[in-house]
Amino acid sequence: ICQKLKEPIEQNVYKKTAKDLADEIRSNCDSLNGNRSNLEKHILTLLSENENFSAYLYYINHPRDHFKDFIRDEVSQYITDKFSVSVLPKMKENIKLLQQKIMKAAHESTELVQVSRDAGLWLKSFTQQLSDVLIFSEKDLSGVKHDGVKDFNLLEDVIKKELPAIISDISSRFNTKSFDEKLYYKFRPEELLIDHFCQCCWVQCPFCGATCTNTIENHPGDHTVAFHRNIGLNGWFYGGTGNWSISICTSAVTSNRSFHSNDSKKSVPWREYRNAGGIYTNWSITPDLSELPYWKWFVC
Structure with a gap:
């Protein structure tokens, strides 16, 4: 025994x-x-x-x-x-x-x-x-x-x-x-x-790559994140150049500028980013003009 x-x-x-x-x-x-x-x-x-x-x-x-x-x-x-x-x-x-x-x-x-x-x-x-x-x-x-x-x-x-x-x-x-x-x-x-x-949500922002902070995987509703980053970190660059963009999602959505999504040649105003369709429609990016020195330091 x-x-x-x-x-x-x-x-x-x-x-x-x-x-x-x-x-x-x-x-x-x-x-x-x-x-x-x-x-x-x-x-x-x-x-x-x-x-x-x-x-x-x-x-x-x-x-x-x-x-x-x-x-x-x-x-x-x-x-x-x-x-x-x-x-x-x-x-x-x-x-x-x-x-x-x-x-x-x-x-x-x-x-x-x-x-x-x-x-x-x-x-x-x-x-x-x-x-x-x-x-x-x-x-x-x-x-x-x-x-x-x-x-x-x-x-x-x-x-x-x-x-x-x-x-x-x-x-x-x-x-x-x-x-x-x-x-x-x-x-x-x-x-x-x-x-x-x-065991939570790991969907990344289509612009900056920041990870959704929802604690439930496959959760209902929009994806959100407390702090977005410079979108250049996710490969976004200024049109006609090879320069990384230093824009941050939360400030970009208040601007009058536009962007081109990876799978479309259509220009979409930042203020209407959800109209780009697909993965963009499921994100809630609220305007925020606060500084993010950490990611600015990283880009530099």
Whole structure:
């Protein structure tokens, strides 16, 4: 029984620790303790500090992937820095609690069959009590039914004796490498945080490439963004020249100028940008004459 439980125990400990760690990171990591807008501020700050033009292009053209990479880097660094003081204690505590729960399940199952001496009933009770924490079935432990087990007190004593050795063996391999290798992909703390931050709208403004800030993917209504950028960042240039446009969407829509969409030679007034059709109709760009020094600095 203990050998059969070894892998489920290991998976539970890593999975539970990953969930606890994701919650802790959301509380303690400045870049991840708010909403997506707060996360983006930290991304933009790091980009400006590194002054890596290729990284900027990747962020502008593939914002969702850039967010994911940033989150993975933040989590990886947090685990490396905090493993001995945070991750390892969580793993030890989680495996200790799991050991106690297994022993309790064995004891209560033994109490249940004191009269009937029914091995099948003992097994059913034992598996049901652990079903919320361990992934295994009665079939995995079916040997109990076929081994002629009658002394269930002895069975409980054997589990009590053998389980600590299994727990000790699992615990001896707790390290940063095993934490990285043992976790199933979808249960990793960085993937939990990516799900939290990235299940939202990622449609980009057809002019400047800024990402819609709606928190719902495929949401009804128009796309909006708090801060638009210089449209030159998205490849827009002044007609008849090869010069990037330094216009910002929110100021352009108040002007008397016009633009040509990529798929049309027709000139469309900025004030009536929705008339360009297609992707332009689903964006709400409100006039705003405020300065955006960050993106002006980047263009320069």
